[in-house]
Amino acid sequence: MAEHTSHEHDVLIIGSGGAGLRAAIEASALGASVALVSKSLLGKAHTVMAEGGMAAAMGNVDERDSWEVHFADTMRGGQYLNNWKMAEIHAKESPDRVRELEAWGAVFDRTKEGRILQRNFGGHAHPRLAHVGDRTGLEMIRTLQDHGVHQGFDDYQECTITRLLKDGDRVVGAFGYDRESGRFRVFHAGAVILATGGIGQAYKITSNSWEGTGDGHALGYDAGAELIDMEFIQFHPTGMVWPPSVRGLLVTEGVRGEGGALKNSEGRRFMFDDIPPLYKNQTADTPEEGWRYVTGDRSARRPAELLTRDHVARCIVREVKEGRGSPHGGVFLDIAWIKEKIPNGEEHIKRKLPSMYHQFKELAGLDITKEPMEVGPTTHYVMGGLRVDPETQMSTVRGLFAAGEVAAGLHGANRLGGNSLSDLVVFGKRAGEYAAAFAKEHGRGTLDPEAVERAQREALSPFERQDGSESIGAYKVQYELQDLMQEKVGIVREEGTLAEAVDEVVELRKKGEGLAVTGNRQFNPGWHTYLDLKNLFTVGEACARAALAREESRGAHSRVDFPEKDPEWGKYIIGLKKGPDGSMEVAKQELPPMPDALKKIIEEQG
Amino acid sequence: MSTTKLRIWRGDASGGEFKEYETKLDEGMVVLDAVHQVQAEDAHDLAVRWNCKAGKCGSCSAEVNGMPRLMCMTRMDDLPADRPVTVEPMRAFPLVKDLVTDVSWNYEVKKKIRPFKPRKPDFDDGSWRMHQSDVDRVMEFRKCIECFLCQDVCHVLREHHMHDEFIGPRFLVHTAALEMHPLDTEDRREDLRTSHGTGLCNITKCCTNVCPEGITITDNAIIPLKERIVDEAYDPLKKLVQLVTGGRNE
Numbered sequence: 001m002a003e004h005t006s007h008e009h010d011v012l013i014i015g016s017g018g019a020g021l022r023a024a025i026e027a028s029a030l031g032a033s034v035a036l037v038s039k040s041l042l043g044k045a046h047t048v049m050a051e052g053g054m055a056a057a058m059g060n061v062d063e064r065d066s067w068e069v070h071f072a073d074t075m076r077g078g079q080y081l082n083n084w085k086m087a088e089i090h091a092k093e094s095p096d097r098v099r100e101l102e103a104w105g106a107v108f109d110r111t112k113e114g115r116i117l118q119r120n121f122g123g124h125a126h127p128r129l130a131h132v133g134d135r136t137g138l139e140m141i142r143t144l145q146d147h148g149v150h151q152g153f154d155d156y157q158e159c160t161i162t163r164l165l166k167d168g169d170r171v172v173g174a175f176g177y178d179r180e181s182g183r184f185r186v187f188h189a190g191a192v193i194l195a196t197g198g199i200g201q202a203y204k205i206t207s208n209s210w211e212g213t214g215d216g217h218a219l220g221y222d223a224g225a226e227l228i229d230m231e232f233i234q235f236h237p238t239g240m241v242w243p244p245s246v247r248g249l250l251v252t253e254g255v256r257g258e259g260g261a262l263k264n265s266e267g268r269r270f271m272f273d274d275i276p277p278l279y280k281n282q283t284a285d286t287p288e289e290g291w292r293y294v295t296g297d298r299s300a301r302r303p304a305e306l307l308t309r310d311h312v313a314r315c316i317v318r319e320v321k322e323g324r325g326s327p328h329g330g331v332f333l334d335i336a337w338i339k340e341k342i343p344n345g346e347e348h349i350k351r352k353l354p355s356m357y358h359q360f361k362e363l364a365g366l367d368i369t370k371e372p373m374e375v376g377p378t379t380h381y382v383m384g385g386l387r388v389d390p391e392t393q394m395s396t397v398r399g400l401f402a403a404g405e406v407a408a409g410l411h412g413a414n415r416l417g418g419n420s421l422s423d424l425v426v427f428g429k430r431a432g433e434y435a436a437a438f439a440k441e442h443g444r445g446t447l448d449p450e451a452v453e454r455a456q457r458e459a460l461s462p463f464e465r466q467d468g469s470e471s472i473g474a475y476k477v478q479y480e481l482q483d484l485m486q487e488k489v490g491i492v493r494e495e496g497t498l499a500e501a502v503d504e505v506v507e508l509r510k511k512g513e514g515l516a517v518t519g520n521r522q523f524n525p526g527w528h529t530y531l532d533l534k535n536l537f538t539v540g541e542a543c544a545r546a547a548l549a550r551e552e553s554r555g556a557h558s559r560v561d562f563p564e565k566d567p568e569w570g571k572y573i574i575g576l577k578k579g580p581d582g583s584m585e586v587a588k589q590e591l592p593p594m595p596d597a598l599k600k601i602i603e604e605q606g
Numbered sequence: 607m608s609t610t611k612l613r614i615w616r617g618d619a620s621g622g623e624f625k626e627y628e629t630k631l632d633e634g635m636v637v638l639d640a641v642h643q644v645q646a647e648d649a650h651d652l653a654v655r656w657n658c659k660a661g662k663c664g665s666c667s668a669e670v671n672g673m674p675r676l677m678c679m680t681r682m683d684d685l686p687a688d689r690p691v692t693v694e695p696m697r698a699f700p701l702v703k704d705l706v707t708d709v710s711w712n713y714e715v716k717k718k719i720r721p722f723k724p725r726k727p728d729f730d731d732g733s734w735r736m737h738q739s740d741v742d743r744v745m746e747f748r749k750c751i752e753c754f755l756c757q758d759v760c761h762v763l764r765e766h767h768m769h770d771e772f773i774g775p776r777f778l779v780h781t782a783a784l785e786m787h788p789l790d791t792e793d794r795r796e797d798l799r800t801s802h803g804t805g806l807c808n809i810t811k812c813c814t815n816v817c818p819e820g821i822t823i824t825d826n827a828i829i830p831l832k833e834r835i836v837d838e839a840y841d842p843l844k845k846l847v848q849l850v851t852g853g854r855n856e
Contacts, residue, residue, distance in 0.1 A: 048663045099732045102734065103727070104722065105784075105790075107787070110736055110738040113735070114735035115735065133745075146721065147721065150717070150721050180706075180708075209658050211657065245639045246634065246636075249659070249660050359660060362681070363681070470650075475645070476646065517650065518650050523703040523706055524653070525651065525653060526645075526651050527651070
């Protein structure tokens with residue numbers, strides 16, 4: 001049996017982005033002994049990529065904003081499949097979480113009165129996103145990191161968890177390896193929080209880093225937890241499309257928030273051609289009215305470019321498909337045009353969107369203050385994840401909590417931009433609080449040494465095979481999966497190809513699991529990719545199965561064979577669970593009824 | 607199809623060598639793409655750090671043709687095509703394997719810097735009033751992505767290995783961000799003068815030259831900090847004025 005190092009903690013947190021860090025700070029503040037495990041170095045998590053801002057109804061720019069409006073916007077954006085309790089908690093608590101970041105040293109852009117400035121974003125009725133230029137995620141993670149390192153938790157960097165460990169029906173720890181040495185670690189803890197982020201690496205065109213392999217989704221699923229909403233994957237409408245090496249790289253919605261116009265090859269602002277009934281009353285009739293909105297005219301309505309991401313992505317796909325796309329298969333996003341409208345336009349763009357300016361200048365050789373960008377949809381975010389209790393964030397398995405992207409419910413069928421950063425800190429804090437309380441009440445349980453041994457054998461197995469498959473490499477199998485998901489479980493779906501995708505993922509899993517790897521255990525990315533693959537297969541299968549089950553089009557899920565929204569399906573979400581025989585079980589589940597008081601808020605917000 | 611040659615350092619703390627690889631070249635490709643292609647095709651266990659691939663996380667720091675760079679922001683077509691592109695790990699930190707170095711020292715240094723300590727909130731809801739002009743100055747420092755390229759190039763660390771005496775440009779920038787934060791009330795001048803070794807910097811501006819975020823490290827962060835220390839130590843009159851006006855912010 002290979003050796004491992006053992007660690008005892010009250011709370012183990014897997015993932016150190018915004019949600020994991022916030023949970024660690026909270027649990028530590030409550031006196032728990034905390035382990036914070038990062039797959040990468042601390043402070044490098046995908047949170048740094050969040051650009052636009054953090055949604056919180058503080059009303060600093062428009063005093064008409066309130067938690068009620070934010071709640072109603074979130075529910076409408078999610079096409080009412082959201083967990084209403086989570087949407088309520090989120091809308092009520094995010095202003096405090098923003099102010100708390102400021103108290104910990106974050107520096108946001110300011111209003112003329114010296115308060116935190118808020119910007120417009122898709123689906124938000126009022127300017128609501130607290131932001132710092134277009135690097136809000138970096139500001140958030142650095143603030144949490146710099147505050148966090150003085151709170152007394154232990155951090156384990158570049159450590160990947162491969163299995164959760166259980167005591168009966170309860171999670172009591174986890175098994176993982178250090179990237180640097182390849183040595184194993186066993187964590188024993190009273191409660192475990194998954195804060196592992198998303199699944200973007202299941203797709204070829206993605207804004208997500210190598211880390212986004214659905215680790216928490218698969219760890220939780222394998223430990224018996226239920227996944228929901230896995231058919232809802234957000235394709236961000238504006239990723240870079242050229243040059244090929246940066247395809248999928250995010251272009252912030254903030255560009256449109258500052259007045260950026262989406263145009264087709266004919267120069268037409270095509271977003272104004274198709275405004276969904278749900279948003280008719282809130283959307284400008286003309287580009288002119290839209291511009292007035294962007295510049296703060298409170299009698300004007302939002303430009304059509306600020307419709308929700310699912311809709312904008314579909315309109316872009318339509319333009320490209322109908323032959324009105326840009327030279328490299330996207331459409332044009334033009335911010336340079338605002339120079340006609342404001343003095344010092346060039347300066348203004350550089351100040352408001354510095355990293356976009358930099359990104360296009362360096363990587364595409366294009367000056368966004370002079371020329372339009374070419375953009376197209378990119379896999380960005382998964383609304384689906386572990387089903388959690390809205391108050392405590394505990395999953396359907398005792399002692400296992402989830403927060404941030406890996407948890408589901410808040411966003412329903414489509415997430416509004418800006419609601420992710422606030423989600424991380426609102427529910428990260430709650431997960432930390434309730435996990436610490438759970439650990440205190442229930443102690444640490446007992447670790448099963450046989451489970452530890454199984455996890456070790458599993459991790460080492462690819463070194464022991466000598467069958468020639470090491471020449472294939474895990475990277476190639478991952479590319480195969482990415483191509484498959486992109487083609488068959490992408491923006492537009494249908495029954496035949498979804499069913500094929502389910503079978504092909506199951507088949508590809510066999511190939512992936514049978515691979516051998518070269519080299520030794522010391523910092524060996526080929527081995528790491530092999531170990532990540534099993535998680536990608538699980539989320540790939542879950543997305544395909546859920547997408548196959550939902551026979552309608554709603555939010556981020558579009559079926560060509562069921563192109564309309566079906567009111568009947570609006571009552572259900574889809575749950576996925578590991579069955580007794582190891583196969584994935586799909587179940588349609590009725591949503592809990594919404595209390596009248598919340599229904600009334602939604603009606604009042606029209 | 608055109609191809610390119612790379613000389614990539616392979617090895618660990620016990621030794622190693624440059625190995626040459628050939629891989630195909632695509633339009634707009636960056637060095638990190640080429641390294642990833644080599645990894646997928648010829649060297650599955652090639653160790654390299656990366657995350658965002660957009661110049662925002664600061665993970666893929668390395669030395670490309672001898673220059674400290676982010677691999678994800680260095681385009682192949684900006685490098686001379688007539689000879690192989692050399693890619694090697696940062697030299698100021700202990701090597702782990704191939705292109706990966708042990709940067710943990712940086713995390714330890716940061717813990718030693720006195721954290722942010724705000725004045726009492728201006729309002730009952732816990733918020734403060736600050737104007738854009740008050741915060742603009744620290745914004746430059748807060749752009750830092752912690753790639754540690756400035757640490758890598760700093761001769762005090764790179765050549766003289768004074769890691770115990772000097773916190774390096776990254777953490778002088780961090781300290782400057784705290785010291786010039788409009789709400790901060792902590793005083794770090796004594797630390798800067800003594801344990802943080804600010805005096806060891808002799809303003810060669812190498813750090814500023816390599817910063818991928820374009821932070822004017824020497825002029826805007828280090829020199830003002832050096833001035834503060836001098837003011838504190840040798841200018842009792844100014845200190846008295848500051849005491850009376852209550853202002854330290856510039």
